Amino acid sequence: MTSEVPSALRELRTRSPEELWGVSAESLYLSVCAIATDVSLTQALAPHYKTAVLRTNDERAPSTVADAHRLLQAELSLVTDDGRLTDRGRFVLDTEQPGDALRLVAATHIQRIQQLLYEFAMLDDEHLPRGELETLMRDSYDTAVIAPLLSSLDFLDLYPEGVILNRETIEWAIERLERRYTIPVREIALATALTSFDNTQLVARVASSLTDVTVTADHVSETTPLDAIIAGRDQSPTRTPDADILSAIEDTNATITEELTLFKHALNPSHESATRDDATIDADAVADAFPESLSQADVTTVLDLIATIHNQPSRHSIPLSTLSQELNLEPYQLYQSLSKLSGVKCHLQDDLLIHFDAVPAAPQGSNRDTDFQDDLFEAIHTRRLWRDALSDVNITPSPRARDDVIEGLLEQIDDDVIAPTYFVYTLPDPDALGQKSMERYVDDNPALRRERARLKRWKNERSNDIRRFTEMTDRLFTRGQERDLEERVVRIMTPYDDDTFSEYTSQLRSLLRDGYELRLLTRHTKRRWEWERLRDNLLGDLEENRDKVTIRTYSRYKEYQRITSETDETDLAEFGIHAKLQTVGHASEGAALLGSANFMENSYNWNPECGIYTENANFVAAAINFFDHVWELSEADEVDLSNLQEIPKRSFYPSYYT
Numbered sequence: 284m285t286s287e288v289p290s291a292l293r294e295l296r297t298r299s300p301e302e303l304w305g306v307s308a309e310s311l312y313l314s315v316c317a318i319a320t321d322v323s324l325t326q327a328l329a330p331h332y333k334t335a336v337l338r339t340n341d342e343r344a345p346s347t348v349a350d351a352h353r354l355l356q357a358e359l360s361l362v363t364d365d366g367r368l369t370d371r372g373r374f375v376l377d378t379e380q381p382g383d384a385l386r387l388v389a390a391t392h393i394q395r396i397q398q399l400l401y402e403f404a405m406l407d408d409e410h411l412p413r414g415e416l417e418t419l420m421r422d423s424y425d426t427a428v429i430a431p432l433l434s435s436l437d438f439l440d441l442y443p444e445g446v447i448l449n450r451e452t453i454e455w456a457i458e459r460l461e462r463r464y465t466i467p468v469r470e471i472a473l474a475t476a477l478t479s480f481d482n483t484q485l486v487a488r489v490a491s492s493l494t495d496v497t498v499t500a501d502h503v504s505e506t507t508p509l510d511a512i513i514a515g516r517d518q519s520p521t522r523t524p525d526a527d528i529l530s531a532i533e534d535t536n537a538t539i540t541e542e543l544t545l546f547k548h549a550l551n552p553s554h555e556s557a558t559r560d561d562a563t564i565d566a567d568a569v570a571d572a573f574p575e576s577l578s579q580a581d582v583t584t585v586l587d588l589i590a591t592i593h594n595q596p597s598r599h600s601i602p603l604s605t606l607s608q609e610l611n612l613e614p615y616q617l618y619q620s621l622s623k624l625s626g627v628k629c630h631l632q633d634d635l636l637i638h639f640d641a642v643p644a645a646p647q648g649s650n651r652d653t654d655f656q657d658d659l660f661e662a663i664h665t666r667r668l669w670r671d672a673l674s675d676v677n678i679t680p681s682p683r684a685r686d687d688v689i690e691g692l693l694e695q696i697d698d699d700v701i702a703p704t705y706f707v708y709t710l711p712d713p714d715a716l717g718q719k720s721m722e723r724y725v726d727d728n729p730a731l732r733r734e735r736a737r738l739k740r741w742k743n744e745r746s747n748d749i750r751r752f753t754e755m756t757d758r759l760f761t762r763g764q765e766r767d768l769e770e771r772v773v774r775i776m777t778p779y780d781d782d783t784f785s786e787y788t789s790q791l792r793s794l795l796r797d798g799y800e801l802r803l804l805t806r807h808t809k810r811r812w813e814w815e816r817l818r819d820n821l822l823g824d825l826e827e828n829r830d831k832v833t834i835r836t837y838s839r840y841k842e843y844q845r846i847t848s849e850t851d852e853t854d855l856a857e858f859g860i861h862a863k864l865q866t867v868g869h870a871s872e873g874a875a876l877l878g879s880a881n882f883m884e885n886s887y888n889w890n891p892e893c894g895i896y897t898e899n900a901n902f903v904a905a906a907i908n909f910f911d912h913v914w915e916l917s918e919a920d921e922v923d924l925s926n927l928q929e930i931p932k933r934s935f936y937p938s939y940y941t
Contacts, residue, residue: 312381360520377476472511492531549600560626572623590648709892770869788824795828807836837917870904
């Protein structure tokens with residue numbers, strides 16, 4: 284970031300929702316990764332950019348997308364003014380749930396988002412009219428930035444006519460927002476995020492050096508980066524200087540080196556030994572000096588301890604943590620209880636060892652010096668490992684989830700979670716139609732020649748978000764051929780058709796051979812030659828598997844309930860199929876193509892036509908539901924294909940009226 288950030292943020296507030304395209308939790312996380320790993324933001328966004336293009340067909344330059352991410356990084360205080368990660372950004376990188384982390388960042392840092400989440404939680408219904416959401420928006424910034432950001436972060440789903448609240452995500456965020464912490468969560472998370480240690484005890488030591496509070500291994504294991512985001516909500520987003528982290532590591536290293544020396548001396552003392560008292564202690568004395576919770580086995584452990592020190596002249600110090608855990612007593616409580624024993628004099632050494640100055644005899648105890656030596660060896664070995672780890676530490680944050688996010692985004696393409704959607708069109712294509720056709724079209728007319736040049740230039744300048752009807756019909760049928768779709772049904776709704784069917788019969792023939800069913804829904808008002816053309820161009824070329832082809836017609840009359848020989852056909856006010864729709868497969872795996880184009884040469888090659896091709900499951904489901912509804916309505920007007928061998932001369936009236 285540079286000094287241009289404030290002005291850029293002001294500019295962000297004026298942007299339309301469409302300008303915030305692609306700024307999802309995943310893509311924002313990847314852009315934070317780019318800063319941490321010192322790579323190009325555009326390069327880091329590449330996987331997400333590709334998937335988002337497939338989803339939206341927005342062909343804007345990657346630099347524009349990167350700019351939007353930089354602006355939001357600053358808006359969410361994930362980066363400092365000089366473009367480095369804040370501690371908040373570091374916590375995002377350290378979590379295994381970057382989407383959750385960024386939702387919490389937005390909810391904690393942007394007060395307006397937090398307010399709206401609480402308002403959403405109070406609503407009874409998850410489904411809202413779009414207008415009701417608009418009433419919750421205070422100003423254009425809410426509309427242009429906050430609402431799209433809420434959608435990108437999966438708090439809600441925005442649709443043109445309505446909104447679906449993701450109540451589970453909203454309630455999860457609110458539950459997190461209401462948490463309070465009594466331990467230095469930010470320091471713990473920072474030590475975890477910025478070091479390569481996988482040992483909770485060592486992280487706790489470094490975290491303790493960053494704060495005045497003693498941090499335990501349990502604190503570390505119970506703290507997550509998400510907790511740190513919540514705990515730091517009331518603090519200004521800062522970046523803890525790397526020097527402070529390194530200083531805490533150096534202090535920890537120095538302390539551990541001192542402890543190492545202490546344990547070595549306890550293992551091999553030079554001359555010190557405890558004074559041996561002539562007095563003796565027994566189980567009853569131990570039971571009187573220690574808490575009532577001490578079991579008989581614990582009493583034996585204490586007697587063994589006294590006997591070992593008394594009988595082993597070279598032993599005077601025992602690791603405190605092992606003994607404390609074995610007796611289930613706090614270190615100071617253990618020290619106090621031992622001090623109550625007659626003839627015992629001891630003191631604590633740095634809360635690591637219990638050092639005996641004098642001990643009585645304990646005839647009922649056993650010598651466990653080998654066990655205590657093992658404890659000292661373990662303490663020395665552990666601190667050597669810690670010292671080595673501290674000497675080779677790297678405080679450069681390493682994104683935990685980046686590879687998983689990229690892999691997940693790419694898998695979404697294969698799974699069609701991110702569904703391609705294209706604008707589909709028809710205009711005369713000088714290249715596709717061929718030179719002869721275009722020469723006949725323009726002849727020597729200068730205006731038409733200019734038109735042909737413009738058509739060619741328009742096509743060459745089009746970006747990848749648009750496709751021709753011919754191309755997308757081919758794609759739809761090919762999808763059925765190349766994928767093992769569960770529902771093997773091809774649906775085609777077209778009022779009119781012509782020889783264009785013959786261009787796709789090879790694909791249809793292949794689909795039928797693979798077990799597909801073809802349902803063709805058209806109008807009934809076909810002249811004899813039109814029926815003959817359908818027979819010749821579709822059924823004639825299909826050869827076998829015609830039993831898997833069903834043709835129905837749908838057309839009705841507004842005023843007549845029965846057609847007779849007396850009916851004047853010119854009086855029939857007809858309504859019927861006007862939609863143009865094609866689908867293949869089930870909604871969850873298929874595709875849909877719809878628009879203004881009939882299944883005809885003019886529609887596919889000449890007329891200015893437009894439509895949509897999509898593999899979006901919700902969209903395909905709606906298209907299939909519509910088709911199937913009209914298909915059921917037209918059940919009575921199913922065409923007997925055998926009758927098409929001899930086309931009747933009469934008009935083809937709907938069965939309802941005859």
